[in-house]
Amino acid sequence: MTTFMGCIADDFTGASDLAGLLARSGVRVSLRIGVPDEPPRETAAFEVIALKIRTSPVDEAIAQARAALTWLQAAGAQRFFWKYCSTFDSTPTGNIGPVAEALMQDLQTDQTIYCPAFPENGRSIFMGNLFVGEQLLSESPMKDHPLTPMRDANLMRLLVPQVSRPVGLANRLTVAKGAAALSERLAELAAEGVAHVVVDAVSDDDLPIIADACRDMPLMTGGSAVAMPLPDLYIANGTLSADAVRATPPVLEGKSILLSGSCSAMTRAQVATYAATGAPTCRLDPLELAASGPEAAQAWLADQDLSKAPLIYATAEPDMVRIAQDKLGVAAAGEIVEQALAACARAALDQGARRFVVAGGETSGAVTQALDVTQLDIGVEIAPGVPWTYCVTGGTQIALTLKSGNFGAQTFFNDALSAL
Ligand code: ADP
Numbered sequence: 001m002t003t004f005m006g007c008i009a010d011d012f013t014g015a016s017d018l019a020g021l022l023a024r025s026g027v028r029v030s031l032r033i034g035v036p037d038e039p040p041r042e043t044a045a046f047e048v049i050a051l052k053i054r055t056s057p058v059d060e061a062i063a064q065a066r067a068a069l070t071w072l073q074a075a076g077a078q079r080f081f082w083k084y085c086s087t088f089d090s091t092p093t094g095n096i097g098p099v100a101e102a103l104m105q106d107l108q109t110d111q112t113i114y115c116p117a118f119p120e121n122g123r124s125i126f127m128g129n130l131f132v133g134e135q136l137l138s139e140s141p142m143k144d145h146p147l148t149p150m151r152d153a154n155l156m157r158l159l160v161p162q163v164s165r166p167v168g169l170a171n172r173l174t175v176a177k178g179a180a181a182l183s184e185r186l187a188e189l190a191a192e193g194v195a196h197v198v199v200d201a202v203s204d205d206d207l208p209i210i211a212d213a214c215r216d217m218p219l220m221t222g223g224s225a226v227a228m229p230l231p232d233l234y235i236a237n238g239t240l241s242a243d244a245v246r247a248t249p250p251v252l253e254g255k256s257i258l259l260s261g262s263c264s265a266m267t268r269a270q271v272a273t274y275a276a277t278g279a280p281t282c283r284l285d286p287l288e289l290a291a292s293g294p295e296a297a298q299a300w301l302a303d304q305d306l307s308k309a310p311l312i313y314a315t316a317e318p319d320m321v322r323i324a325q326d327k328l329g330v331a332a333a334g335e336i337v338e339q340a341l342a343a344c345a346r347a348a349l350d351q352g353a354r355r356f357v358v359a360g361g362e363t364s365g366a367v368t369q370a371l372d373v374t375q376l377d378i379g380v381e382i383a384p385g386v387p388w389t390y391c392v393t394g395g396t397q398i399a400l401t402l403k404s405g406n407f408g409a410q411t412f413f414n415d416a417l418s419a420l
Contacts, residue, residue: 167197
C-alpha cells in the first residue's frame with residue numbers, strides 16, 4: 001500500500017510511543033529502526049522511522065532527518081510528522097527547530113506547528129509555556145537532565161535561537177474556539193510571515209481540534225499525542241482509505257522470554273511483581289558477568305521451559321547499580337548487561353521463543369540489534385505508549401514488545417503476556 005503519512009522520531013522509544021498511539025485507530029503502522037538501506041516496498045499507511053538524533057550535532061541530525069524524509073517520500077507519503085519528546089528535550093542549541101526548518105525547506109512549506117503537549121501524561125502548554133504536571137518545565141526534574149537540562153519553559157524563547165524565521169503563538173483561547181478559529185489564526189500568522197507556531201494544548205479535548213486544523217499541513221511537529229487523532233480524521237474525510245487497517249496478527253507459539261535491563265523505579269516494581277507470581281527468574285550481576293561472561297545465565301536459560309515465560313533481569317536498586325558502576329565504569333557496566341541480555345535473547349530464539357518482552361530503552365536497542373530486527377508492525381497496545389509489535393528475524397516470525405523505563409503498570413509483564 002502507498003504510505004499516507006511519514007513520521008520521523010528523534011529517538012527509539014519515542015518512535016514506538018508515536019507508532020502505538022497512531023495504531024490505536026486500527027490503521028496499519030510500521031516502525032523502522034533507522035533509515036532503511038533498501039528502497040521502500042510493501043509499506044504501511046503510516047510509517048515511523050526511529051532515528052537517534054536528539055543530542056547529535058545539528059548537521060548530523062539534519063542529514064539523517066532529510067534521508068528519512070527522502071525514503072518516506074519514495075514510499076508515497078504526502079504528509080509528514082516530526083516527533084520529539086513531550087518535555088521538548090532541546091536546549092537553545094538543540095535540533096528540534098533546525099530539523100523542522102530543513103524539512104520545511106525540502107517540503108517547500110512556509111509554516112509548521114510545535115505541540116509537544118501530552119495531557120494524559122501531564123504535559124501541557126499554556127501561553128507557550130510547557131508544564132510537567134503542575135510545574136513549569138524549567139522547575140521540573142527536567143531542569144537537571146544530564147544531556148538536555150531544560151532551564152526555560154517558554155517554547156517560543158527556546159525556538160528563536162534554533163531557527164532563522166519568525167516564531168509565534170496560537171494560544172489556548174483560540175484553540176478553545178475550535179478548528180476553524182485555529183485555522184484562521186494560523187493563516188493570520190502566515191500572512192505576517194510567522195513560520196514556526198507554538199500551539200497551546202492543556203487538555204485531551206484540545207488535541208483533535210489542533211489535529212483537525214493542521215491535518216493538511218505538509219509538516220506537523222510535536223509529541224505523539226497531537227498525532228493520535230490524525231488517522232481517524234483522515235479516514236472520516238475520505239483522504240485515507242478505510243481499508244488501511246492493520247492485518248490480523250500472526251498466531252505465534254506461546255514460548256516467551258522476558259528480558260529486563262531497565263533500573264527505573266517502575267521497572268523495579270514490575271520485576272518484583274512478576275517474581276512474586278512464582279514465575280522462573282534469573283538475576284544478572286554485572287560484576288559476575290564481567291568476571292565470567294553470560295554463560296551461567298545461558299545455562300540457566302537452557303534448562304527453562306519457555307512456555308512458563310522466564311524472566312532474566314539485571315534490574316537493580318540504585319545502590320547496587322552504583323557499586324557496579326564504581327567498579328566497572330558507567331558505560332562498561334551498561335554495555336556488559338546489554339550484551340548479556342542480547343545474547344540471552346538470541347539463545348532464547350534458538351530455543352523456540354517467539355514472544356519477547358524487553359524492558360529498557362538502551363536494552364531494547366541491544367536486543368533488536370542482536371535479533372537483527374529492522375522493521376516492526378505495530379499491534380495491540382499493552383499500556384499507553386507500549387504496543388506489541390510483529391517482526392521477522394532470520395525468516396522466523398516473532399512478537400516483540402519494547403518498554404521504556406517508566407512506562408507500564410506494575411503488572412506490566414503479565415499484562416504483556418495476556419495481551420497476545
Ligand atoms: P531505561 O529505559 O529505564 O532508561 P535502559 O535500558 O535505557 O533503561 O538503561 C538502563 C541501563 O542500565 C542499560 O545500559 C543497562 O545495561 C544498565 N544496567 C542495567 N542493570 C544494571 C546494573 N545492575 N548495574 C549497572 N548497570 C545496569
